[in-house]
Amino acid sequence: MAHSNLVNAKKAKNDEFYTQYIDIEKEISAYLEYDSNVFKGKTVLLPCDDPEWSNFTKYFAQNFERLGIKKLISTSYAINSKLYKGSYQITIFEKNAPQFDKSKASNNGKIFTLTHDKSGDGKIDVDDLEWDYLEGDGDFRSDEVEKLRDEADIIITNPPFSLFRDFLAWIVEAEKQFIIIGNMNAIKYKEVFPIIRDKKMWLGAGKNDGRNVWYQLPDEFENFHKEENGKKYAFVAGTIWFTNVDHGKRHRPLPLMTEADVIKFSTKEPFVKYDNFDAIDVSRVKNIPSDYNDVMGVPISFLSKHSPEQFEIIGLSMKDGFGLESHKFYDNYKEIRQDGSYTGSSGKKTNGNPMIAGKPKKGNYYIDEKGNCAYSLYDRLFIIPSKVKKQ
Numbered sequence: 001m002a003h004s005n006l007v008n009a010k011k012a013k014n015d016e017f018y019t020q021y022i023d024i025e026k027e028i029s030a031y032l033e034y035d036s037n038v039f040k041g042k043t044v045l046l047p048c049d050d051p052e053w054s055n056f057t058k059y060f061a062q063n064f065e066r067l068g069i070k071k072l073i074s075t076s077y078a079i080n081s082k083l084y085k086g087s088y089q090i091t092i093f094e095k096n097a098p099q100f101d102k103s104k105a106s107n108n109g110k111i112f113t114l115t116h117d118k119s120g121d122g123k124i125d126v127d128d129l130e131w132d133y134l135e136g137d138g139d140f141r142s143d144e145v146e147k148l149r150d151e152a153d154i155i156i157t158n159p160p161f162s163l164f165r166d167f168l169a170w171i172v173e174a175e176k177q178f179i180i181i182g183n184m185n186a187i188k189y190k191e192v193f194p195i196i197r198d199k200k201m202w203l204g205a206g207k208n209d210g211r212n213v214w215y216q217l218p219d220e221f222e223n224f225h226k227e228e229n230g231k232k233y234a235f236v237a238g239t240i241w242f243t244n245v246d247h248g249k250r251h252r253p254l255p256l257m258t259e260a261d262v263i264k265f266s267t268k269e270p271f272v273k274y275d276n277f278d279a280i281d282v283s284r285v286k287n288i289p290s291d292y293n294d295v296m297g298v299p300i301s302f303l304s305k306h307s308p309e310q311f312e313i314i315g316l317s318m319k320d321g322f323g324l325e326s327h328k329f330y331d332n333y334k335e336i337r338q339d340g341s342y343t344g345s346s347g348k349k350t351n352g353n354p355m356i357a358g359k360p361k362k363g364n365y366y367i368d369e370k371g372n373c374a375y376s377l378y379d380r381l382f383i384i385p386s387k388v389k390k391q
Contacts, residue, residue, distance in 0.1 A: 005073075017215070019158045020055060021059060025059060027179070030205030030247045034248045039069050040247060043070050044070060044073070045151070045152035046156055047138075047149070047159075048140055048157045048158070048167070057072075057126075058126060060156075067310070071114070074110050076109050076138050078108050079107075099131075101355060104133045108135070109145075109253075111132055111133075111134050112129045112130065114128055114129050116153075118130060140159075149170070154176065154245070155177070156177075159180060164182045164192075168186075168191070168192060172200070178242075179204060180242050180246060187314065190322075193318075197322065198314070200303070201242055202308075203240055203241060203243070205241070229256070244248045253309065257287075258287065266284075267287060274356065275357040276355045277354060279380075280297070281354060281380070282297065285298060292385075293384075293388045294388075295315075297380035297382055300380075304381075311386055312386050313381055313382070314384055323382065324382045330346075330351055330355070330374065331348045332368065333346065333374070334367055335349075336366065337366050354378075355374045356375055360375040
């Protein structure tokens with residue numbers, strides 16, 4: 001029940017799910033291990049944030065000096081732009097501030113900046129954050145926030161999943177470094193995959209296997225999975241980090257067996273070629289053969305283990321091809337159940353999916369008037385060893 005309500009909230013474009021501090025700390029630590037100066041002298045922008053509650057703001061403000069950050073900027077949406085249920089209460093923090101303006105509290109976003117030791121305690125941290133109201137509601141597409149984007153060197157945030165395509169395009173347009181959170185399904189977006197294929201973006205250093213990630217919810221959210229210390233939490237499936245900032249995991253090759261050993265010890269049968277793509281199917285990442293020098297279709301989860309020195313990503317099994325085109329379509333096929341009954345659907349809906357000739361042991365399949373059969377697999381990434389040059 002709680003999960004379905006979270007899904008409904010997402011459809012209603014309520015994406016206010018607060019990333020936990022420990023998850024941010026783990027992710028950022030991996031970039032620092034690879035390059036301890038990755039943030040040194042940089043202006044870091046945290047848009048799509050709520051600086052009063054955001055753990056992104058807390059983390060980077062608290063570690064401002066250690067990371068050598070030049071300037072930290074954090075912005076939020078106006079209250080009225082993110083209302084889900086109930087009413088948002090203006091915080092005591094805001095009410096007690098000398099710049100408090102009741103007329104702006106609900107309709108204007110906020111901007112927090114950190115550059116120097118404001119408190120005079122000899123260190124720069126969260127206590128030195130300064131804030132004011134933005135002129136507008138804080139939408140990242142506004143001219144006001146766009147200027148902040150252009151000023152920044154690195155953009156880090158958990159943007160609304162419903163606006164992920166627009167947000168990523170907004171960053172890429174400005175050619176900025178970024179570390180952002182998104183849904184695993186975004187890999188397959190036509191606006192996203194070419195950026196991955198062209199090595200302009202990759203997955204972050206975290207686990208990134210698409211499993212459930214816990215998020216803190218706004219106090220007024222009525223459906224949640226657990227409550228601890230007065231805070232509400234819910235898990236969201238398929239959450240991963242996207243970035244163009246380098247990290248060590250990205251250069252760690254997969255330990256693989258030869259094709260002969262994979263067949264001998266794992267699959268017990270040869271690899272099968274697709275019915276509609278010029279590639280063999282490798283259904284499990286661990287079964288990728290180390291000595292196969294042509295195109296292979298692998299699960300989307302491969303991306304979290306991809307090393308560009310080991311493999312090149314050349315396509316995605318979609319209708320648009322994205323680098324490897326389907327040479328067969330199934331418009332004249334009918335979808336059949338295992339009991340032989342017709343589902344009422346044509347094979348047109350499976351065009352672009354990775355297809356295997358024949359009948360599967362379970363699940364529906366497709367058949368044409370001549371009795372030719374084929375069945376569909378999950379989406380595949382198409383890869384080729386990096387040492388092999390494409391013709």
